[in-house]
Amino acid sequence: MNHTEHTHHRDSTHPVGPGPRTGALPGGASRRTVLAGAAAVGAGAVLPLAPGAGPARAATGGAAALRERWHTLLTGGPDLDQGDQRIAAAVERTGKAAVTAAKGLDPTRTDGLFPDLTGTTLSNQVTTAFKRLATAATGWAVPGTPQYGDTALRDLLLAGVDWMLANRYGPAHTRYDNDWDWEIGSALALNDASVLLYDALGADRLARITAAVRHYTPDPNLWRADRQIATGANRVWISTVVAVNAVLRDDGGDLVRVRDALSDVEGSGANSVLAFNDVSAAAEGTGEGFYSDGSFLQHYKHPYNGGYGKELLSSLSRLLHLLAGTDWAVTDPDLDNVRRWVDEGFDPLIARGDVMASVCGREIARPSKQGHVSAQTVVEAVVRLIPGFPGETADRFTALVKQWIAEDTYRDFLGVTDLASLVAAQQVMASAVPARGRLVAHQQYPRMDKAAHHRPSFALGVSACSTRIYNYESIQNENLHGWHLSDGMVLLYTDDLGHYSEDYWPTVDPARLPGTTVMAGRPADAAGQRTTSTADWAGGAGLPGTTLGAYGMELRAYGSTLTGLKSWFCLDDVIACTGSGITAGAGRAETVVENRKLRDAGAALLVDGVPAATGTGWSADLDEVRWVHLEGTGGYVFPVPATLRGLREERTAAWREINTKYGTDTPVTRPYLTLWQDHGEAPDGAGYFWLQAPAASAERTRLWSQAPPVELIAATTAVHAVRRVADGLLAANFWTAGTAQELTSDGPASVLVRPDGKTVTIALSDPTQLRASVTVTLAQRGLTVVSADSGVSTAPAPEGIRITADTSGRHGAALGLTLKRS
Known part of the structure; x- marks a missing residue:
């Protein structure tokens, strides 16, 4: 970075x-x-440390001990079990990487240490040169590589360091382009190379190295x-x-x-x-x-x-x-917080x-x-x-x-x-x-407008933005087509573990990312990057210990008049996708049901049980669709029959199109299948509703189309609400004050009400993060409080029970309580 x-x-x-x-x-x-x-906290040794070994390294004394520690981190230490197949393979990789890194290294050149790094305007070339030196030095320092202890390579690397200090890096040189390269990228790599080559550096060269690094990074x-x-x-x-x-x-x-x-x-x-x-x-x-x-x-x-x-x-x-x-x-x-970083900041955001x-x-x-x-x-x-x-x-x-x-x-x-x-x-x-x-978990991140939903057979992420969070980043000529990454993008992770690898991002249609509601067409490169929405409503609520959550966003698109309300009700293996109020003064609006890079280009697509053509170039208007199943991905059920447009295509692109800094020019081609709802020109109050069933079989999808497991209760500009048939769970996103059957809210809120025998569990939040309190009324009599989070209070209401949650300072986090029927 x-x-x-x-x-x-x-x-x-x-x-x-x-x-x-x-x-x-x-x-x-x-x-x-x-x-x-x-x-x-953290005072114990973090990795096994071993003294000695390597080409003439000191291993005693304070500084030497810490150098040894860093050296071990870079090389694995002197006591590698070369008889272990894994370690032997890693040693071989290290040697091969060193060969690649040293290719073209020529300290006698005047224009650049490497023939492909001769420019003096792009600072990343300086970092790249130092990284190559460090990689080659690693090969020299790891026992078992062909380069281990090779004096000719050692001398070549020392000459390379001298060349960089004389011609590119240090107090005598003016920095250009990106500060990161001078103060971090180059410095980290030069430090590593210096630890690896330490005993061969000599006092004068070491002084020049450390002075150069301190020139850029003293504090x-x-x-x-x-x-x-x-x-x-x-x-x-x-x-x-x-x-x-x-x-x-x-x-x-x-x-x-x-x-x-x-x-x-x-x-x-x-x-x-x-x-x-x-x-x-x-x-x-x-x-x-x-x-x-x-x-x-x-x-x-x-x-x-x-x-x-x-x-x-x-x-x-x-x-x-x-x-x-x-x-x-x-x-x-506060170092103890690292535990929670791992548990909450990384684990739920990693999908296989x-x-x-x-x-x-x-x-x-x-x-x-x-x-x-x-x-x-x-x-x-x-x-x-x-x-x-x-x-x-x-x-x-x-x-x-x-x-x-x-x-x-x-x-x-x-x-x-x-x-x-x-x-x-x-x-x-x-x-x-x-x-x-x-x-198996459902986690929401109100501080960054994201949600993650994990089930045994799939994981799903929802990406939104608001007045609090930028839509996407495109600096340094990178990520030039990230326009819709936070316009309700839904990323589905299944057993196709390489789906978002193998050139997905340059080849996917960036104007039709799955889950998004967008205006048709392609903006200019990097258009609108680092822009917040003008809408506050983004977030939701989840029931702790379950995979039940309501999530939503008010969409106010960048660069157009498009607005709309979008919800995702994550109810275990079914995600109810709801939209309303989709309006634009001009242009054609679309909501993307799916856009999948196909592991198998001929993956079967069933539309109401009828196979669609599998050939590249297929496109069709699909009317009155009740269910769709895509082999290897899952099912989509439309309780209210919908008109879809479908497209199979081979998409060709080069990474340079989305990243002129680090991209490559080699064209790559990948097969895609896209399904979307066309809301027409200048829509006024359009909407959608479908049930996404990731990893579901075709038969399960067909059966759910006959008896949908989730019913739509409301899809207005005041409230989206659904009910699960099996247990009566009610999930609602209130955009304003409104009512969804037995549930009424006094303003913007996200609420789940889950009956379970004689108890009712409720979770609620303020996704706008602006309200001091949220009050909802549940029209059910005979309920008493079993437990409630701090800040949650109840009072009798003529029609049932009134619940008030103090949401000030909660920053969108959900509060909950459990009620019991008398």
Whole structure:
């Protein structure tokens, strides 16, 4: 990740300046108190550490011990079991990567260290050059590779470092393009290469290296040429740069500053990366980082768990590994929040090895980030964290890692991860702790307008936006066609684990993303990026411990007059999709039922039981449709017969079309099937209603079309409501005050009412996040309170019971209560 495009101004009450210098590492640093009541969380070793070995490496003394620790993190350590097939394969991968990285390396050139990196306007070329040096140095440092200890390669790499310092990087050179490359990307890679080559560097070269890095990255609290406050993942990256540089220089004082920067001691905690942004002093910061509901925001209002969030987790786990058990170990009690990051901020957003694209920002437009690569980063980070959270958390994380690795049959984690992670992961897999099992849960993220729904046979994510959250990010010429990523996009994850890999994002029709309601046509590249909606209503409510949830958004499209109301009632294996009030002053509006990249180009499509043509180029107007089934995907039931349009096509595109920075020019072709409802030109009050049954068989879909398991109660501009036939559950999204049969709301609200024998469980929220309270009336007599969340009160009403929830300061989170029939 790179580039923070908005500006942070440092509070003048927190002056910038060097932290206390306490001398060299071997003597230890006198600790400045981080926060009152600090507890020694994470003080245990994070990965097994081994001294010695490698090409002439020192392994004794304070600085040497920490270098050894980082070296082990980069190489897996000196005691790799070369007889282990997995490890032998990883060593072979390391050697092959080193060969590729060193290809073309020529320090005698004058225009560039590598023939394809001769430009002086794109800063990522500087980072790429250093990354290649570090990759080749890894091959040189890992026992068993063809390059291990090779003096010719060593000398070539040293000359390469000298060339970069003389021609591209350091105090004598003017930075250009992207600050991230100078202060983070290049610095991280040069630090790694320096640790790997440490004993061959010599004092003069080491001094030049560390001075160059410090020139760009001197302070773990600040970054960019104008010295802005570093936040979120950027702060952890910067801290990592400073920490490894400090180890190379034997400077314990800078390690104190790194430890304190994670908690933002200088800023009184306002930009702590460990604290939740909606808690205590962190609520006064920029808002970037994790929230207590599991949301992660970066670049101010972009959901980014699968981008910057995963990088923060990864980098932090490395820093904790480096500092564990030392005088600089992180002792901030907020470090305990990392447990919840994993449980709530990552686990529900990973679907069998794929991180939900709705929280990956512009990374979805990078070919290098497809194929479950983002989830690999998360798994590696959690593996590193396990020893630092002993006891119940370690067992839970162990069970989770085992599940993640086992269920991702698309990408073999043990066959692609780095050596250190492989060694640690094999220890985890050998544990007696059983795998957790498939996640079955419904989780909403009101802080970032997203929802995740997990059932045994599928997972589903809903992406919205509001006045609080940006629609999508397209900076640095990336993610140029992300126009509708938050216009109600529904991403379905089934046993086709590679669906959103294998070139999905460049080839999918970006104007017809599944679930969205859009105006027909293609906006300009990056049109409307970093834009909030003018609507406040986005969110919903879920019943804890179940997979029952109501979710919705008021759509006010960017760049047109299109408006509408959209709901998704997630009722276990059925999602009731409802829309109303779809209106536009001009242009043709569409709601996309499905847009699927087909694993099998000839996958059967049944329309009311009749097979549709399977050939490429098929298109049709489908009238009075009651049910549709797509082989390998699932079923769609239309209780009110609907007119659909269908299209099979082979779509060809190049990654460069959506990412001119990191994309490739090679055309790729993939088969798609698209189904949508055409609301016509300038619609006025159009709507839709269908039941989505992911992974359902054709027979199950047919039977549900004859007896729909969910009934539509209301689909007006005041309320959407559905009822489940089997148990009478009522789910409603109130856009304004209104009534849905026995349920009445005094204003905007999302409500679920679930009868179960003699009890009734209710969950409700304010998705606008603006109301001080929500009051609903349930027209059922003889109900008394069994339990209620704090802030929920009841009172008798002529028709039944009145329930009032204090929603001030809840930021869209649901409140609940349980009633009993007398």
